Amino acid sequence: MSPALHRHPRFISLEGGEGAGKSTAINAIREALHARGHEVVLTREPGGTPLAERIRALILTPDEEVAAEPLSAEAELLLVFAARAQHVRQVIQPALRRGCYVLSDRFTDSSYAYQGGGRGLEPEWIADLERRAVGLLPGLTLLLDVDVAVGRARANGRDLWPDRIESEQDDFFQRVRAVFRQRAAQDPARFRLIDASQDQAGVAASVVAAIDAWLAQEHPRD
Template identity: 80%
Template sequence: MTSALPRHPRFVSLEGGEGAGKTTAINAIQTCLQRHGHEVLLTREPGGTPLAERIRALVLTPDAEIAAEPLSAEAELLLVFAARAQHVRQVILPALQRGAYVISDRFTDSSYAYQGGGRGLDVTWIAELERRAVGLLPGLTLLLDVDIAVGRARASGRDAGPDRIEAERDDFFGRVRAAFQQRAAADPQRFALIDAGQPQPQVAADVVACVERWLAQGAVA
């Protein structure tokens, strides 16, 4: 995979399906970067700004709880990109410009996986939205890959009930996982694939090892 979009060397994204353990990984990355003396900003998608968080609620609240009007796949995609455009301009770019490191729980790869792979929307449309509304890529993307049954079992143990995406069927998540794997295979310079089916301490250790290698290679200024 080639892309004309710039890859920012202080921008890290975490991707993966439901129950992949991104929170544990993000905390491990933050600790690693802070140990090297860097300012670190943690953020998430959809969300990251007050307006984007309101859009997040529209996207994730189960349809039955908000209105008798299911959200279409196309509307879902556009809402996610509206939130992302706001997030990039209000939070991510200002932090990068002042020299901070940004770690985002999900970024545009999730749109290719969930709305492209899962919903079956045209990825060329997603790419055009990415080019026009986002304009950058992470310098490093860690993909936490886990078996669907394992991830869903983990997610079901959370206190809150399933959101609109989490309530999807296994075949949906199978397409999401396949799309993530395809993107990782096509862009090995940016992606690091992590076996998230391991115990959390080992996942965290593998994540930190990837970040340390990345730092040692001089990818992060």
């Protein structure tokens, strides 16, 4: 039997497509948690440890820059989970044991959206890897949702040299968005959907309001 997933109340993830404004939202969340007296560990995926950051470079470097060998969808998924397994054990779990809040820019929901929805890999395979290699769910996931055309216009104005993922076509990102929204609908206790079509101040206010509501709830002790 595969291991069960443990949902941790001090683990918060931020998800969304390209150009959704995650950087602004993460800074607002971190400041809100600090203001309320909580120690926060801010991290990201893929990455978060020296080894995982090296794997991130393999995943995101455009194929034409790493010889004539495109990265397969299956290899991409396994690399993401290799980085995540290291990240969970070296950064996330130790921080949670210390009593910190952990705020991660992306987590396993991105694998369902990008490698599952975008690349077409089976969600059952992703779920098995999640149970065996990760074993952890955020207690709260904030999904920044924005129309693909709007998000891509923002990203194109920001990124002069797009990475492998950012270089995909609109239909790829439409599938990514659909899976994110589907997962949010299936797990409303964990997800909070944030309208990321707002300006930066509006998105920041929305995520802080979601954090305040989350902190006001009673969470079980570990």
